[in-house]
Amino acid sequence: MTEGLGDARVELRSLLSDPTVLVTAEPARVLDLLKHADDTWSRAIAAVYRSVVDLHREMPPDRRRLVLTLSAAWSGHLDVVAWLDGGDTTRPPGTD
Numbered sequence: 001m002t003e004g005l006g007d008a009r010v011e012l013r014s015l016l017s018d019p020t021v022l023v024t025a026e027p028a029r030v031l032d033l034l035k036h037a038d039d040t041w042s043r044a045i046a047a048v049y050r051s052v053v054d055l056h057r058e059m060p061p062d063r064r065r066l067v068l069t070l071s072a073a074w075s076g077h078l079d080v081v082a083w084l085d086g087g088d089t090t091r092p093p094g095t096d
Contacts, residue, residue, distance in 0.1 A: 012036050016045055019084045023061040023068065027053055044080050048072045 012033045015021055022030065022045070031053065034046040048071050056067040065084055072080040 008033060008036050009038070012042065016042055019065065019086065020061070022049075023065045023084075027057045041079075044072075044077045048075060048077055048080055051075065 015025060015030065015033055030049060034042070034049060037043045037046040048068055052067050052071045056064040059067065069081055069084045072078075072084060
């Protein structure tokens with residue numbers, strides 16, 4: 001593993017550690033980091049984020065969070081809904 005890849009994975013973990021970080025980060029950087037999603041949890045967030053990025057890209061963080069939450073609900077990722085809504089700021093138990 002190259003140092004750059006390791007750094008990207010560390011940055012991705014940080015990005016996915018708190019929904020506020022996710023919704024305030026630059027969308028282009030988020031998309032770049034989501035290429036390194038390598039477990040169920042990060043892939044679920046990546047799918048939700050990518051599905052509506054063209055819609056929320058220019059929105060302020062509060063609206064971006066709302067759009068992401070609605071997209072997660074629509075696609076059945078209720079664990080991501082809870083995380084984005086602030087009910088659970090950790091990875092759900094049982095995820096790899």
